[in-house]
Amino acid sequence: MLRLINDLLDLSKLEVSGAMLSFTLSHxxxxxxxxxxxxxxxxxxxxxxxxxKPGYEIPVVYIDNxxxxxxxxxxxTNAVKxxxxxxxxxxxxxxxxxxxxxxxx
Numbered sequence: 496m497l498r499l500i501n502d503l504l505d506l507s508k509l510e511v512s513g514a515m516l517s518f519t520l521s522h523x524x525x526x527x528x529x530x531x532x533x534x535x536x537x538x539x540x541x542x543x544x545x546x547x548k549p550g551y552e553i554p555v556v557y558i559d560n561x562x563x564x565x566x567x568x569x570x571x572t573n574a575v576k577x578x579x580x581x582x583x584x585x586x587x588x589x590x591x592x593x594x595x596x597x598x599x600x
Contacts, residue, residue: 518557523588524549526563534571534584542580548587 531547538545574584 516559516562518559520555521558521560521563522555523553523558523563526558526560527567527586527588530564530568530571533568534575537572537575538578538584541575541578543575543578544583546583546585548585550587550589552590553588554590 527547527549531545535545571584571586578584
């Protein structure tokens with residue numbers, strides 16, 4: 496509950512400040528791995544099996560680690576919350592096919 500309140504406060508700060516983000520060169524797999532022990536622990540308590548399957552073609556990119564961590568943790572928390580005891584959660588990453596950005600590109 497405290498995490499949810501803090502996330503809501505962060506959201507209100509973003510709205511007021513004009514979305515100040517802090518980008519660093521990072522890999523999404525590193526973000527997921529940092530959070531994974533928390534996710535696995537919560538899942539284990541509920542009798543849920545979890546697996547992370549990283550895609551090897553994922554590039555290092557500029558991201559706001561704090562914001563991405565909030566998104567990943569929210570998704571993972573909801574997955575654990577809404578998966579029944581004895582279920583399984585699989586998390587994987589993959590790169591989407593390149594898309595053209597309009598005529599001439």
